[in-house]
Amino acid sequence: MNDLLIQVLSEINANIRADFVLFDENGEMVFGRESFGKNANEKSILLAGKSYTLKAALSKERLEDFCFFIESIVKSRYDMELAAFIRGKPSLVSDFPFPSGLILIQNEVFCCTPNDSSFQGGDVAVNSNLTDKTREFVEEAFEEGIVVHIDNILALILPTEDRNELREAAEALYQTLAEEVSEKTAISLGGIAGSQAELCRAFVNAQKALEFACGKRFGVMSYAEMPLELIISQLSPEIRSEYKNEIDFESFDIDTLSTIRVFLDCNLHIAEAARKLYIHRNTLIYRLDKICAMTGLDLRDFNDALKMKIYLILHEFF
Template identity: 35%
Template sequence: MISNQILQNTIEGLKGIARVELCVMDVDGKEVAATMDMGNCSKPAVEFAASPADSQEIQGYQYFKIYDEQQLEYILVAGGTGEDVYMIGKMVAFQIQNLLVAYKERFDKDNFIKNLLLDNLLLVDIYSRSKKLHIQTDVPRVVMIVESAGGKDNNVLEIARTHFGSNSKDFITAVDESNVIVVKEFSETDTGKEIEKAARALETTLLKEGIRDVRIAYGTIVHEIKEVSRSYKEAKMALDVGKIFFDERDIIAYSELGIGRLIYQLPIPLCKMFIREIFGGKSPDDFDEETLTTIYKFFENSLNVSETSRQLFIHRNTLVYRLDKLQKSTGLDLRVFEDAITFKIALMVVKYMKYMETYEY
């Protein structure tokens, strides 16, 4: 249903052009929007609504009926008589009727996209409703999830819709109270770089509007409308996994999650068992700051001893000593690829468990 504020803005704009006072009433004669007080038109409007006429001049005013799919929705009253006022009134009624159609179609599309994302539609319904709503079913699309400090209550939804403009190929909606969802269409030749570019442009727009702590996650490209829900689930996972393992990044793609998305799906008891088996009663994050810095820098430099010692500003032998010390306490030699992989996964598992404990409480 079209909002009263939109009706008010519409008739005020039309009054500024046509210089005719206008009033929109419901079928019970209650004022919905008006450019001046027309309270004395209420009773005639109710009588007019019950009549078979679509337009009528009553007591110096022009009355018009506005329908929504052959159902009487509003009564428009134009202030004044004469042929010019009648023509203006007909044009205003036509404009409002078109607005009803446009907003209803947008509402229908929004509901369809929400149900599509949440897997609430049968396959046959997806294609039949797509056809009815004139939505292409076989074009590349990607789902983006936008999260910000204030959820979707801080105008993120409207800012995103304004950012993407009136492009009927893209859909911007919300399925919960936290995030805004963008279902964006791309061309067949677009790659991950174009998707990230679009996400970055949206982030820039939101930041300019004063929206803080913006994070955007997106799934993989899907080529059939029935697969949009899969891209949405991937984007949701990317958002969650990104907070755990890529907290320094504000834009993250599902394809970049790597082993993080596997760890994210592990049950906590299994994670605890893994840590106990590898480290006994200790945890890999119990090491002192110097040791942890050494470990992370060693991984960052792909297990290269010379480059790691150079970046840490220590002698090569000092780094070797630290790695030997770590091997004695854990039984893992980070210079050996298999041990390094085990240690790296353990660090990620501990980070995941900590996040989940914080999230639960």
């Protein structure tokens, strides 16, 4: 991404009278030519998520304002060029760090559940202005990543080709934003991209998953892991309504709901589910027997587990 930074700084330098020089954290000059004398001052500056030192022949007061100006211009142009690149449009980006994983973040989301019109690109009632606080936190937490605003979505791009690593990063971010930033967020994964075309496709997929994440009050949604949700979203409201109330999830306590979700997420693996629930194996078996008595579905049986998964999706999203 260094090429884009140099391009933007060159445009700024061509339109202002003040010469300036930029140094990286190692003291290496990355832009400009130091031709001014002893009257120069310097200041730390954050550009595209990285720390630099800017030096110019300006007073300390003017240098403060100048750095703020540079930061604002670079952030705006970076967002514009990166958004175009991610969407597959012409862009000045030429050295994107592939392979990369894509995470989308939306906070203070109050949107309708996915339906036929919204899932095919219709309007969704959303109030989701990401705060500067959220962006700053994400940039500080993932110094090696790229953070960009795309409309009302914050995109985090991490240099990785490990899907598990990407999911772990997303889940940790979801939990930390709730605990430390105190902002409600919806997070989705687009997967790993090795080219601009794959990144564009990952962004579109992550947007679809984000629509579901809007209606889900926990966890992280991954497009690659939600074929059932996508299929069910294409059914008519009448068909969904016919099956939606087969199980009264509202009558379940938190432990029961958590047991169902975790056991299904663990692919019906008792030992793994018990570990994630922080309970003894026998306690999990007791809960599964209780769920079977309440619903008539034994989650240890694949067919019953699949039915429960469908009912749970209808309950959570439609």
